[in-house]
Amino acid sequence: MTIYVNKASGITRPEDLNGKKIGELALYSHDAGIIPKGILMDEFGFKPETCEWVIGGLDWPMKPIDFVPMPHPANVSVSMIAEGKELGAMLEAGEIDALISADNPKCILEHSSNVGRLFEDYPTVEREYYLRTGIFPIMHTVVIRKDLLARYPQLAQSIYNGFCDAKKACMEEYLHGKIFNNMGTMLPWFSHLIDKDIALLGDDWWPYGIEANRKAIDVILRYHHEQGITDRLYTVEELFVGDLLHT
Structure with a gap:
């Protein structure tokens, strides 16, 4: 699962994500965000509406994406990242508690002591999930006019x-x-x-x-x-x- 946490956030298990400030890459509804949220809701009682969501670029400033709709329920707090900010750096600094992203932030790749994965042994967790459910989560489809x-x-x-x-x-x-x-x-x-x-x-x-x-x-x-x-x-x-x- 593509979920990263700041180690000072108090998040040690999936249930701890509730009520936290969470970054998400590019869009609140991007495909690699929909799936982890859904699995967390099914398996651990996660409630996205309890969280504060910050949307932006990973390790580079990103302008808001304006070529697709960005729907979200009225009871979910979603805001764009502040100008000049990057989600990876915010995670490492503790400005956000967790990050959901299709890509690895630099602080993870560089093994920063401030951050880690929510599921450290993620291959084992993902294999067990597939064995139990028969679901291999997908991301992309091909679209034809x-x-x-x-x-x-x-x-x-x-x-x-x-x-x-x-x-x-x-x-x-x-x-x-x-x-x-x-x-x-x-x-x-x-x-x-x-x-x-x-x-x-x-x-x-x-x-x-x-x-x-x-x-x-x-x-x-x-x-x-x-x-x-x-x-x-x-x-x-x-x-x-x-x-x-x-x-």
């Missing part, structure tokens, strides 16, 4: 096939590389990690497609609604191209 799809009905299938072919080539390279212990990656025990992931996630350890990710899609749609980002609960069928529903 409706007018293009109307002109080229096979476009969605073609794009999907192209992504699948590219993924297959990558996976085959990793698997073939096991013959040589994947020395080209310069990562010790990389082949062992591949075996470990396949044992947990299956031969298609990074599935593409709608049906292959339905549980994860359903849960993130629920999280959007529960967190007040959408005004109703959307369904998979409403949002995705019908021809690809069984992929």
Whole structure:
């Protein structure tokens, strides 16, 4: 989980996040924020409305994003970061208690003694979560304009096939590389990690497609609604191209 804490904040367990001042990268509703909040709500009784949220750049000043809507419930306090401020530096200085981000702040990468992860052994926590729920959280989708799809009905299938072919080539390279212990990656025990992931996630350890990710899609749609980002609960069928529903 991408949750970082200032060690002087008193946050030692997920429940301690309630009532805290929390930074979030770029948008209150960014995808790598929706998912951790939702899991924390499901698993630990987290209540985002009890917190004060500060939105901004990680280790660089960021102007407010104005090309997408930024909805949030009226009972949730959300403000943009002060001009010239950076969330990573604020976390290290204790100006915010915690940070939710898709990317690692510099203070984490540099092993600052002031900060740490909420879940230090995050691979074990995440693997246990997948084993228990069958959900591998997703982030990005591919979007096609409706007018293009109307002109080229096979476009969605073609794009999907192209992504699948590219993924297959990558996976085959990793698997073939096991013959040589994947020395080209310069990562010790990389082949062992591949075996470990396949044992947990299956031969298609990074599935593409709608049906292959339905549980994860359903849960993130629920999280959007529960967190007040959408005004109703959307369904998979409403949002995705019908021809690809069984992929």
